[in-house]
């Protein structure tokens with residue numbers, strides 16, 4: 001019974017993931033550019049980001065909302081940034097690394113550019129004030145659907161356990177990535193909000 005329930009929920013998540021990825025891949029270059037500008041405006045107006053000293057972000061790929069203009073603006077404001085790398089020893093987890101315009105980058109196994117690993121550059125999550133994360137889908141209850149690797153769920157498990165009280169987590173997404181209700185899994189980490197080009201959602 002349990003297995004059947006899990007399987008149907010996994011199938012629902014996987015077909016929803018496919019639909020939402022095609023939807024964002026269908027946005028044309030002009031729509032993507034407008035979305036990135038609007039998202040940057042929304043994000044820069046967010047008090048949590050204005051007050052943050054250190055911000056965790058990610059390098060976007062494919063149809064994801066382009067984070068490059070936001071990264072540039074935050075660096076210009078003098079914010080300290082950190083980007084994720086796939087954890088070298090802890091499979092399925094992410095490590096955050098200090099990032100500046102001169103940080104050497106290389107593609108990981110998903111072809112996503114990440115900072116070249118260096119121990120001195122590791123930034124513990126406890127030192128990050130606001131973490132902005134990618135998502136494929138979200139609902140108005142704060143549930144998030146990712147690419148299916150469970151990377152952010154695993155990395156943020158200590159946050160869910162209350163071990164990182166100073167951290168605020170927002171997703172970044174196109175407006176078309178919002179759905180009424182996501183099928184929720186036990187390990188899913190609900191986030192504080194989502195920034196889209198059109199609005200800021202708080203949960």
Ligand SMILES: Nc1nc2c(c(=O)[nH]1)N(C=O)[C@@H](CNc1ccc(C(=O)N[C@@H](CCC(=O)O)C(=O)O)cc1)CN2
Nearest residue numbers: 021058059060061110112134146147148149150151152
């Ligand atoms: N920009 C970005 N960085 C990120 C994530 C993300 O979603 N976006 N991740 C979030 O956790 C992690 C990487 N997670 C990933 C998990 C699975 C696949 C994957 O299966 N890719 C398929 C293509 C999927 C498709 O486009 O249909 C592949 O490589 O074949 C990619 C990334 C860490 N960094």
Ligand SMILES: Nc1ncnc2c1ncn2[C@@H]1O[C@H](COP(=O)(O)OP(=O)(O)OP(=O)(O)O)[C@@H](O)[C@H]1O
Nearest residue numbers: 144145146147148149150151152153154157185187
């Ligand atoms: N805290 C955790 N501990 C162990 N396994 C986990 C944890 N969180 C997620 N997983 C595993 O990761 C797999 C993928 O999870 P899920 O489909 O929720 O990923 P996602 O949220 O879409 O991806 P991501 O967080 O990488 O964007 C699941 O099979 C699940 O068992």
